[in-house]
Amino acid sequence: MHTIRLTVNDRLEIVEVPAGMTLLELLRDRLYLTGTKRGCEIGECGACTVLLDQKPVLSCLVLAVEADGRDVRTIEGEIQDHRLSTLQRAFIDAGAIQCGFCTPGMIMAARGLLLRNPNPSDEEILEAIAGNLCRCTGYEAILAAIRAAAGGDRDA
Numbered sequence: 251m252h253t254i255r256l257t258v259n260d261r262l263e264i265v266e267v268p269a270g271m272t273l274l275e276l277l278r279d280r281l282y283l284t285g286t287k288r289g290c291e292i293g294e295c296g297a298c299t300v301l302l303d304q305k306p307v308l309s310c311l312v313l314a315v316e317a318d319g320r321d322v323r324t325i326e327g328e329i330q331d332h333r334l335s336t337l338q339r340a341f342i343d344a345g346a347i348q349c350g351f352c353t354p355g356m357i358m359a360a361r362g363l364l365l366r367n368p369n370p371s372d373e374e375i376l377e378a379i380a381g382n383l384c385r386c387t388g389y390e391a392i393l394a395a396i397r398a399a400a401g402g403d404r405d406a
Contacts, residue, residue, distance in 0.1 A: 251266045251267065251268055252266065252267055252268075252269060252315050252318075253265070253266050254266075254267060254314060254315055254317065254318035254319075255318060255319060256317045256318060256319065256320055256321070256322055257320070257321045257322065258277070258281060258283070258322045258323075258324065258327075259283075259322070259323055259324060259326055259327030260327065263281060265280060265281075265314075267280070267314040267315060269313070269315060270313070271313065271314045271315075272309065272310055272311070272312060272313060272314060273300070273302075273307075273309040273310075273312040273313065273314050273316070273317050273322070274286060274288060274291070274298045274309040274310045274312075275314070276314040276317075277300070277309060277322070277324060283324050283326050285324055285325035285326050285354045286298050286299075286300055286309055286324050286325060286354060286355075287351055287352075287354055287355060288310070289310075289351070289355075290310075291310045292310070293308045293310060293311045294383075295352075295355075295382070295383045296308065296352065296355045296356070296359065296379075296381045296382030296383055297351060297352055297354070297355045297382075297383075298310045298355060299354075299355035299356075299358040299359050299381075299382060300322055300323060300324050300325075300358055301321075301322065301323040301324075301358055301361060301362055301365075302317060302320055302321070302322055303320050303321050304321070304323070304362065304365050304366075305362055306358060306359045306361075306362035306363075306378075308381070323358070323361070324354075324358070325353075325354035325357060325358060328357060328361070335361075336399050337357055337360055337361060337364070337395075337396070337399040338357060339399075340395040340396070340398040340399035341353060341356075341357060341392070341395040343395070343398065344391045344392075344394045344395035344398060345387075345391045346387055346391040346392045346394070346395040347387075348386035348387055349385070349386050352382055352383060352384040352385075352386075355382050356379060356382045356384065356392060359378055359379050359381070359382050360375070360378065360379065360395075360396045360399070362378065363375065363378035363379075363396070364396075364399065364400055368400060368401075369400055369401065370396075370400060372393060372397070375393055375396045375397065375400075376389075376393065379392065379396070
């Protein structure tokens with residue numbers, strides 16, 4: 251067992267984890283942050299995307315011990331003062347949510363992009379979400395949502 255210290259959604263967590271536990275397992279099964287979805291568990295679907303030090307990562311491929319001393323942000327961290335973030339609201343307004351399974355990972359991938367580039371081009375948006383699979387929306391609404399959240403809703 252390893253004792254790790256990490257900040258999750260602005261809250262310090264000190265937990266004991268086995269060497270082989272993934273960040274996904276830590277978040278969902280130990281910290282009860284179930285917004286991060288367990289999908290393929292082999293890094294193909296993007297449903298488990300979280301931010302690690304403000305960069306999108308697939309939490310199913312990151313060991314919990316690798317997060318020691320680092321900052322993790324999950325979909326639960328998007329809510330501030332009991333209000334949805336601009337990005338979450340944009341997904342709702344654009345109809346970019348259908349079944350909702352991919353939504354947390356998609357939003358976290360988009361948040362990572364917007365943190366490093368607040369006004370991305372459509373090509374940059376598509377590249378940022380390329381690892382996140384959606385079986386329902388066809389991606390046009392997702393693209394529109396991220397564009398709107400960036401303040402670049404060029405189709406409005």
